[in-house]
Amino acid sequence: MPSSTRSVYRCSECGAEYPKWAGRCDACGAWNALAEEIVTKRASRVPAAAGGKDAEPVRLGDVHADRTPRILTGLGELDFVLGGGIVPGSVILIGGEPGIGKSTLLLQCAARIEGSGVRTLYAAGEESVEQVGLRAARLNEATNAVHVLPEVRVDAITARARSLSARVVIVDSIQTTYTDDLEGAPGNVGQVRECAARLLRFAKESGTAVLLVGHVTRGGGIAGPKTLEHVVDTVLYFEGEGSNDFRVLRAAKNRFGSVNEVGIFEMTAAGLQPVANPSAAFLSGRDTDTAGSAVTALMEGTRPVLVEIQALAAKTGFATPQRVATGLDHRRLAVLLAVMERRAGLPFHDLDVFLNVTGGVRLVETASDLGVVAALVSSVTDRPCPANTIFVGEVGLGGEVRPVPGTDRRLAEAQRLGFDRAFVSARGKAQGSIDTVPIRHVSELSAKLAA
Ligand code: TYD
Numbered sequence: 001m002p003s004s005t006r007s008v009y010r011c012s013e014c015g016a017e018y019p020k021w022a023g024r025c026d027a028c029g030a031w032n033a034l035a036e037e038i039v040t041k042r043a044s045r046v047p048a049a050a051g052g053k054d055a056e057p058v059r060l061g062d063v064h065a066d067r068t069p070r071i072l073t074g075l076g077e078l079d080f081v082l083g084g085g086i087v088p089g090s091v092i093l094i095g096g097e098p099g100i101g102k103s104t105l106l107l108q109c110a111a112r113i114e115g116s117g118v119r120t121l122y123a124a125g126e127e128s129v130e131q132v133g134l135r136a137a138r139l140n141e142a143t144n145a146v147h148v149l150p151e152v153r154v155d156a157i158t159a160r161a162r163s164l165s166a167r168v169v170i171v172d173s174i175q176t177t178y179t180d181d182l183e184g185a186p187g188n189v190g191q192v193r194e195c196a197a198r199l200l201r202f203a204k205e206s207g208t209a210v211l212l213v214g215h216v217t218r219g220g221g222i223a224g225p226k227t228l229e230h231v232v233d234t235v236l237y238f239e240g241e242g243s244n245d246f247r248v249l250r251a252a253k254n255r256f257g258s259v260n261e262v263g264i265f266e267m268t269a270a271g272l273q274p275v276a277n278p279s280a281a282f283l284s285g286r287d288t289d290t291a292g293s294a295v296t297a298l299m300e301g302t303r304p305v306l307v308e309i310q311a312l313a314a315k316t317g318f319a320t321p322q323r324v325a326t327g328l329d330h331r332r333l334a335v336l337l338a339v340m341e342r343r344a345g346l347p348f349h350d351l352d353v354f355l356n357v358t359g360g361v362r363l364v365e366t367a368s369d370l371g372v373v374a375a376l377v378s379s380v381t382d383r384p385c386p387a388n389t390i391f392v393g394e395v396g397l398g399g400e401v402r403p404v405p406g407t408d409r410r411l412a413e414a415q416r417l418g419f420d421r422a423f424v425s426a427r428g429k430a431q432g433s434i435d436t437v438p439i440r441h442v443s444e445l446s447a448k449l450a451a
C-alpha cells in the first residue's frame, strides 16, 4: 500500500474538487453535494499507455477506423439508437431509474450478441448469478451461452474480460464497481470516477466495447459525477412512466451517431419487445366518441409518432382551481390555459383541468400545443373532436397558431394510420394528400371543431 493518503471533497454534481468541506459547491452552486474522498498517491497517478511504453504519434492517414465493423446487438431499436450498432472499443453508459428495465435490456443484448458469435461478458454486481438466471428464464432469448460474472472489483472484471477474450463487456452497474486502491464504499463519487476511468482505459487499449449501467439521481442525472457523462462515448437514457409498459431509449450523447433518435420498447412478461408501430400502439384503446380527446403528431428524433391527448375540464369546488397534467409540463399547460382564457374567451378560471398524454409519452415540443388546446376546447364544449383528425401547430401568447418544422412528415404518418384531416397553422405550407384545415388563431377553433 502507498504510504501517503489524503482527503479531498468532491462535488457529486460537477466533480469539482475542494481541500475542505463546504455546504455549497462554488463551481456549480449545488448544495450539500460535496462528499469526502480518500485519495492514495498510487490511484491518482496517470499510468503510461498500454505496455508501459510511451505513446507514439500516428498519422491520421494511417488510421483505418472504418475497417472495424460495428457489432450488431440484434435488438433493432437499440442498434438504431446507437447509430448502427456498437462501435468496438467504445464505452456506452445506459442510465435509468431502478426497475425501468436496464438489466433486462442488457441481458437480452448479451444473449443476442453472444448468439451472433461475439464473446460477451456480463458482470453482475447488483444481483447474484441465481437472480440473473431467474431473469434469463423469463426471457424469450437464447441466454444459455452468456457468461455471467458475479464480480464488483473493476480490475478483476477487466482481467476476466481479457482472459475470456470478450469483445463486449457489460457492467451492471457502475455504482457497484469497486477498487481497493481507493478508500470509500462503492457508489462513492471517487470510486465511480476511478472505476469508469479504468474501464475506459481497458476499452480503448483492448478494443473491447464496454456497456455501463448507471443509476439516475432524483434530478435525472446519472449518479456520481457529471464528468462520467463527459468521458464516455455514448450516453443513453432508458425512460418510461412507471404505470405503463412502454419504454423509450433515448441518446443524450453519441460520438458515433445522432443524438435525436429514440427506440421504443414494450415491457412484456417475456422481456422487452421492440414496438414496430409506435403510433398504432399509443393510439390503441382510444375512444373517438368522447369529448376531450385529440390526436397530435410528435417528432421523436427523425420519426413521427402519433399520441392522444386527453383533457377533462370540470367546475371547480375550490377557490383556486386544480391543474393536473401528466405528460406535459404544468407551466406550459398554465400558459395555454391563460391564452385560451384571454384570446378565446373560455372560462378556465373556474374550471379544474386535468390533462393526460396516453402511452406515458411526454410532450416536449410546442408542436403539440394545438392538440392540447383542441382537447381542452372539446372538453369545455362537450363535443368530441371530428373523427380521423390530427392537430399540429404551436400556439403563441397572442393566440396565433404557428407552423412547426416537419409538418409534412407528421401528416404523412397520420395518413398512414388512416387519418384524413389535419388542423394546421394557416401560416404554413403543408402539402400531401391529407385534407388540411388552416387555423390562424385559437379563437377560430371552437367553430371549426363544430363544423
Ligand atoms: P430490471 O431489468 O431489473 O430493471 P433495472 O435493471 O432497470 O432496475 O427490470 C425490472 C422490472 O421489469 C421488474 O419490475 C420486472 C419487470 N420485468 C418484466 O415485466 N418482464 C420481464 O420479462 C422481466 C425480466 C422483467
Ligand code: MG
Pocket (backbone or CB within 6 Å): 102, 103, 104, 126, 172
Ligand atoms: Mg438492474
